[in-house]
Amino acid sequence: MNAKSSVQTKPKHEQLGLSDEEVVEMYKYMVLARKFDERCLLLQRAGKINFHVSGIGQETAQIAAAFALDRERDYFLPYYRDYGFVMAVGMTLEELMLSAFAKAGDPNSGGRQMPGHFGSKRLRIVTGSSPVTTQVPHAVGFALAAKMQKKDIVSYVTFGEGSSNQGDFHEGLNFAGVQKLPVIFLCENNQYAISVPIKKQLGGRVVDRAQGYGFPGIRVDGNDALEVYRVVKEARERAVHGEGPTLIEAMMYRLSPHSTSDNDLAYRTKDEVDENWKKDGIPKMKSYLIEHGLWSEERDEAMLKEIQQQLKDALEAAEGAPYPKPEDTLLHVYASEGEV
Numbered sequence: 001m002n003a004k005s006s007v008q009t010k011p012k013h014e015q016l017g018l019s020d021e022e023v024v025e026m027y028k029y030m031v032l033a034r035k036f037d038e039r040c041l042l043l044q045r046a047g048k049i050n051f052h053v054s055g056i057g058q059e060t061a062q063i064a065a066a067f068a069l070d071r072e073r074d075y076f077l078p079y080y081r082d083y084g085f086v087m088a089v090g091m092t093l094e095e096l097m098l099s100a101f102a103k104a105g106d107p108n109s110g111g112r113q114m115p116g117h118f119g120s121k122r123l124r125i126v127t128g129s130s131p132v133t134t135q136v137p138h139a140v141g142f143a144l145a146a147k148m149q150k151k152d153i154v155s156y157v158t159f160g161e162g163s164s165n166q167g168d169f170h171e172g173l174n175f176a177g178v179q180k181l182p183v184i185f186l187c188e189n190n191q192y193a194i195s196v197p198i199k200k201q202l203g204g205r206v207v208d209r210a211q212g213y214g215f216p217g218i219r220v221d222g223n224d225a226l227e228v229y230r231v232v233k234e235a236r237e238r239a240v241h242g243e244g245p246t247l248i249e250a251m252m253y254r255l256s257p258h259s260t261s262d263n264d265l266a267y268r269t270k271d272e273v274d275e276n277w278k279k280d281g282i283p284k285m286k287s288y289l290i291e292h293g294l295w296s297e298e299r300d301e302a303m304l305k306e307i308q309q310q311l312k313d314a315l316e317a318a319e320g321a322p323y324p325k326p327e328d329t330l331l332h333v334y335a336s337e338g339e340v
């Protein structure tokens with residue numbers, strides 16, 4: 001076999017520089033995120049937790065993107081559906097359960113914010129607030145700091161396609177384009193903004209807006225983990241080489257309702273949702289691994305058992321953990337004497 005044909009026959013993950021172990025780990029995170037999310041939906045229905053905003057259908061892109069970043073050094077500004085992403089950069093099941101139960105030990109906010117408002121100094125996840133897209137200019141600020149300090153790191157920010165119509169998106173992208181900042185903007189286009197379908201939100205395409213700000217825009221199938229990995233990795237390379245930002249539009253579908261307070265069948269059909277389940281990236285990834293001899297049904301079963309146990313442990317720990325003290329409500333809101 002000559003060198004050329006051996007390159008051609010290499011599995012795609014190897015061509016992209018991912019080891020067998022990494023691609024298997026990617027899949028494990030996808031299933032872990034899915035199972036955590038399903039459990040949260042059940043917990044909310046059982047009245048154990050108040051609220052959940054699901055990321056089901058979006059995990060594939062989230063986790064693939066995380067693997068393409070420097071998970072030890074980059075800065076992350078995820079949005080509320082990014083459970084898969086935060087898990088892949090190191091947030092534990094127990095931490096996420098503490099957040100779901102609004103317990104004092106929740107690393108995101110000590111139970112003060114809604115769930116899904118991620119934040120962790122340890123993991124360089126920058127806390128976000130509820131008005132959508134405010135994280136975009138924040139991410140641009142982190143990228144400006146990285147450039148000023150001459151650090152070869154990037155800031156990575158996600159948001160929905162509905163949110164990309166907010167002013168913050170445009171201001172952030174414009175500034176990043178002018179300053180050629182090391183920031184990756186990733187739009188998780190799940191085709192709905194609560195009840196508003198994509199055709200009523202956008203006259204054009206999110207990805208095409210990048211051109212107006214002077215940097216590349218790339219649209220990718222968000223259910224294709226390896227493609228998402230490839231484009232985010234390229235965007236990171238550009239960013240750390242001083243070539244500026246990239247806007248990525250990852251196409252996917254919000255398989256669950258907007259939140260546990262939403263009845264999605266009031267504005268979309270079950271048939272439409274069922275059609276989109278067929279495009280789910282998780283079984284696709286599983287088939288890829290099996291096809292390349294990296295996985296089996298037996299290993300899948302064993303992994304699912306292990307995840308059930310991990311969820312049980314995290315759940316027990318979170319349920320048994322203390323709530324924040326009422327008198328701590330004003331902590332971090334007003335500066336104490338001596339802090340100003």
Ligand SMILES: Cc1ncc(C[n+]2csc(CCOP(=O)(O)OP(=O)(O)O)c2C)c(N)n1
Pocket residue numbers: 081130131132159160161162163164166190191192193194254258
């Ligand atoms: C500035 C602002 N306007 C409205 C809302 C209420 N809101 C929360 S999520 C959401 C939909 C956002 O849709 P999209 O950006 O597509 O993200 P998705 O929820 O689909 O992931 C809206 C309107 C908000 N949080 N902030």
Ligand SMILES: [Mg+2]
Pocket residue numbers: 160161162188189190191192193194
């Ligand atoms: Mg959306």
